[in-house]
Amino acid sequence: MLEKTNLKVLDKVVVRFSGDSGDGMQLAGNIFTNVSAGVGNQVSTFPDYPAEIRAPQGSLSGVSGFQVSVGQNVHTPGDRCDVLIAMNPAALKQNVKFLKPGGVIIVDIDSFKEADLKKALFTTDRPFEELGIKAQVVEVPVTSMTKAALDGSGLDAKAVLKCRNIFALGLVCWLFDRPLDSALRHLHNKFAKKPAVYEANAKVIEAGYNYGNNIHASVSTYRIESDEPKPGIYTDINGNTATAWGLIMASEKCGRPLFLGSYPITPATDILYELAKRKDLGVKAIQMEDEIAGVCSAIGASFAGNLAVTSTSGPGLALKSEGIGLAVMAELPLVVIDVQRGGPSTGLPTKTEQTDLMQALYGRNGESPVAVVAAATPTDCFTMAFEAARIAVEHMTPVILLTDAFIGNGSSAWRVPDADEYPEIKVRKVTPDMIAAGWRPYQRDEQSKVRYWALPGTEGAMHRLGGLEKDFVTGAISTDPANHEKMVLTRREKIARIADNIPELEVYGAADSDTLLIGWGGTFGHLMTATDELAAAGKPVAFAHFRYINPLPANALDVIRRYRRVIVAELNTGMFADYLQSKLPGTEILRINKIQGQPFQVAEIVEQVTNYMTQSL
Amino acid sequence: MEDQQYTAASYKSDQSVRWCPGCGDHAILNTLHKAMATLGVPPHMTAVISGIGCSSRLPYYMNTYGFHTIHGRAAAIATGFKNANPEMTVWQISGDGDGLAIGGNHFIHAIRRNIDINIILFNNKIYGLTKGQYSPTSARGFVSKSSPYGTVEDPFIPAELCFGARGTFFARSIDVELATSQEVLVAAARHKGTSVTEILQNCVIFNNGIHNPITDKAVRADRTIHLRHGEKMLFGKDNNRGLVQDGFLLKAVTIGEDGYTIDDVLVHDAHTPSNFLHQQLAMMDGETLPLAIGVIRDVEAPCYDEALTEQVAQVRAKKGFDTLRDMILAGETWTVE
Structure with a gap:
């Protein structure tokens, strides 16, 4: 059997599936994710699609990737992977940069023939050497093993080749001790309407799993720690x-x-x-x-x-x-x-x-x-x-x-x-009592400045809305200069007062640090992980993440003012930093920006925050 | 169905009407109030949605739910409204610029889907609110502020667009033909699906008299024909002229001349599914053949909002859920103790 040597116990591992966009890498990755979540791991995935729908088969532009991190304290799909699956030379070439030092590469060696190498623009017949790969490469004949597993199944050659991804999945399931029955259940759901396809894939995933058991080779392997998740019913x-x-x-x-x-x-x-x-x-x-x-x-x-x-x-x-x-x-x-x-x-x-x-x-x-x-x-x-x-x-x-x-x-x-x-949502409906009391379409709640919702079909609440400026009192069209200004300020105030109805900003990490790292939106996982890593490296920072942008949480500016060093990290040239700066003229806002169409990497956040922290204030 | 408790006044709002004196919109507004009273749909079950332009001010003058929206988008907004609240009767008011230029895409797609809304297209062949530019219905060569040497483009004929989009109802009237307008608006509202009613309307300021070659009292009887389902296609001052089939085309004849008798004159069938003859009738321009007014096409076809509501009911009856949680739990889940 594949000897599970160099056993490492990690709180999380990162696996990257890569292949041609027609190779089914997203499906293999998704099932691996679901199976891992099912055994109590936290999971975070990053599907990396090519821009083309179907680029030429085997070409560099047609490579599709799916990266997933599973384990404990998983907030991101990981900067780089522990295991890279490359179904063809193009996938290897495009993805080897995502491999961690000491990581393992699994390739379908059947698809590393001369023609395949050419399509991926290799100039020699030694692709691993050409890419300067020093990592362990496990060469698995995925295509021929898949064909062998489906010998006599009655499926045509094209349908057989479509199962290669599931062979690779079986192997990865073996490598990480993932329960095969759970993977079979997911396959069953996926192919519920195509029993023949399910049968074939079920055979192939077992073949992949057994391949790991039966072949003598050596591969670094990992035991993944599971969390103690909150009890309840889970789904992916x-x-x-x-x-x-x-x-x-x-x-x-x-x-x-x-x-x-x-x-x-x-x-x-x-x-x-x-x-x-x-x-x-x-x-x-x-x-x-x-x-x-x-x-x-x-x-x-x-x-x-x-x-x-x-x-x-x-x-x-x-x-x-x-x-x-x-x-x-x-x-x-x-x-x-x-x-x-x-x-x-x-x-x-x-x-x-x-x-x-x-x-x-x-x-x-x-x-x-x-x-x-x-x-x-x-x-x-x-x-x-x-x-x-x-x-x-x-x-x-x-x-x-x-x-x-x-x-x-x-x-x-x-x-x-x-x-x-989740709380009840209050609908401010126009009521019969309000109508009887002389309701007007732009009548507002005094506190929130919110007008009431007159639902069509309600007797007595017929009204006319429109894009023209309205009179503050009657709601009729108005071009009165003072009324316009009043309405502009009212609409603005209405939005500002939403701050009374949203949660306050929380600070994670070292709240008493002199440095505050700020993010907003989809970068949370990377920034949270960076915050943990900075603390582990002896450079604790406070971290505040914004989910309410306009209006800002009521305490937001006070929180920021508590810190001597404020760093906003975002995937643009500094839009949120500029927005905050306009509200905090006296605060110098430092920036970490990336505009590459890719998420942050934790390492680059850690490095740039560390650089800022070594500069004197 | 008809409910006598509503009069034209029930549909009038308290706003003073701001169109120019002499504008054709006044007459259309009055006939719409009357048509609504005839229909008897309560004001609180009626919505009037418009885009931008002179005619699009109309919702302010209605004591119904009303929405004066943005340029060109009334059909899309009416589509959302009707699907969200199918109990309401929905009218859309657009001009030729609003409906056929900036809003052309929404116009054809609303018709294609056959949403149960009633589109009234005020066609004055000019942009009035922006003070006199040519519109997509202005004739080739039309001189305006934005075409000082005359346009070098052909106009849309609204009926042709409507049929191109597989329209199920098309009617036409003229602002000054009050009775006809009322008649076709009532028919439009009773039609299930998108109805398009084109009303030739006079812009007294920027395009005064544009329809006169057809609508002048002296010539109107000879240059227009009022089509009614099941009736002979007769017109003329003495009602002695008629439309007959001439190969694949139509021809105007005088009864008793050239051997034509009343039996040769076609009978109007607004309900026939083929739009072949309807299109020929709608394309008559008042020159060699009389301009058709009245209901030209009115056929049954599945309408979108009804089909959507039915589909939701069918899906729910087969495998519906009461709550999001029930739906999620019916899928792939696992339990952590």
Whole structure:
């Protein structure tokens, strides 16, 4: 058998599956993730798709990757991997840079023939030498073993080759002592409607697992520590699904039907897919003719009394700007989800970035404030989608929820919450008593400045909304200069007062350090891990992570002022740092920025924070 | 169905109407109030949604739920509204610029989906609110502030777009034809699916008299034909002219001349599924053949909002869940003790 030598007990390991975009690496990675989550590991994944739908087979541009970290204290998919699976030379070439020193590479040696090497632009027939690989390489004949396992199965050659990924998965399951029955269950669910395909994959995964048992070789291996997770029922969830489910929870909690008007766009389309499936919960999700129609149909649904949502990514948000402005003016609840990707323009559609912050805050004509929130992790997408909807309904305003490609596609194990873990959402409906007392469409709650929601179909509450400025008292069209200024200031104040209705900012790590590391949105995992590593290295810092961007939590500026050294780390050129700087003129804000379409690496955060800490204040 | 407790006044808001004196919009507004009273849908069950332009001010003058939105987007907003709240009767008000230029995409897709909304298209062949630029329905060569040497582009014919988008209802009227407008608006509202009612409307300031070659009292009877389902296609001052089939095309004849009798004159069938003849009728421009007013096409077809509601009900009946938690627990989960 493969001897499990050099046994290392680690609190977490990182595995990277890589292959051709048609090789099924995402599926293999997903099943490994789910199986690991099922044995009590924390998991964090990073699917790294190529930009092309199907680049030429075996080419460098067609390589698809899926990285997952499993174990304890897992906040990120890991900077680099302990085990790299490369199904062909192109995958090896593109991914070897992600291997840790001392890591192991597993290759399908059957696909390292001359023609394969050529496609990946190798110039010699010694690929490992050519790449200067010093790591241990385990050469496994994945293709021929898969073919052998399916000999006589009746599947055609193409279908047989499609099972290679599952052979590799079987091997990895063996390497990490993952229970095969759990993997089989996931395969069964995946191929529930194709029993022949399931049977084939079941055979192949066992073949891969047994291969590890039967072949004599030596490979470094790992025992992964499990956590003691909070008791409850768990499922595996990615950020986009969590976003969709958070909206459904909000719909249950406010008693208004959920409506989504959307248009396909990478990497946000999964939200439309999930909500389109949820007709079983009464959700209406419509694929409209364009992004503008997406937001406009949602505005119409909001006027009609639904919890209305539109989902998109950066370029789509640009197209929706005018519509969002209408919802600002009409003071209707609207949730706008922007799963950020690399920009500007079409940019890097499959890659992650935090570059839409300014667009979300300011990308509209006129004085047009909206609430902006951001999700920190894949599972936090659930909470923040709920929060976006809660704020929209309770404050009668558009809310932009910023997630990103990294957390939208990434997945984690998630404890299914009980319904009573989330608060009721208060709908300020126009009541018969209010109508009898002379209700007006722009009548406001004094404390929150929120106007009331007159649901169409209500007798006596007929009213007219629109994009033209309204009289503060009657709601009729008004061009009065003083009234306009009053309305602008009122809409602004209404947004500011949301601060009374959101949680305060928390500080993690060494709260009494003189250094505060700040992040927002999808970088939480990397910054939290960096905070831990800095503490372990004797350089403890405080860490504050923002999920409520506009308005900021009520205590935010006071918290920041407590620190002598303030560092904002973000995946853009400094948008949140600039935003904070405008509110903290006396504070010098240091910056860590990365704009490569990739998440942070923990190591680069640690290094840059350390550099700042060695500079005198 | 008809409920006599509502009168035209029930649908009038308290806002003073701000259109220019002499504008055709006044007449259309009044006929809409009357049509609504005929229909008897309560004001609180009615929504009027508009885009931007002179005509799009109309919702302010309605005592219904109303939404004066942004340029071109009324059809998309009405689509969301109707699907979110299918109990409501939804009207959309757009002009030729709002509906066919900036909003052209939403216009055709609303029609294609056959959402149960009633689109009233005010066609004055000009941009009025922005003070006189040519519109997508202005004729080739039309001189305006933005086309000082005349346009070098052909106009849309709204009916042609409507049929191109597989429209199930198309009617036409003229602002001054009050009775016809009321008649077609009632039919439009009773139609299930997207109805498009084009009303030729006079902009007294920027395009005064643009429809006069057809609508002038002196020529109107000879240059228009009022189509009614099941009736002969007759027109003319003495009602002695008719439309007959001429190969694949239509021809106007005088009964008793050239051997034509009343039996040769076509009977209007608004309900026939094929839009072949409907399109020919709708394309008549008042020059060689009379411009058609009345309900030109009115056919049954599945409408989107109803199909969506039904699909939700079917899915729920088959494998529905009461709560999110139930749905999640029915999927792949594991328990940690």
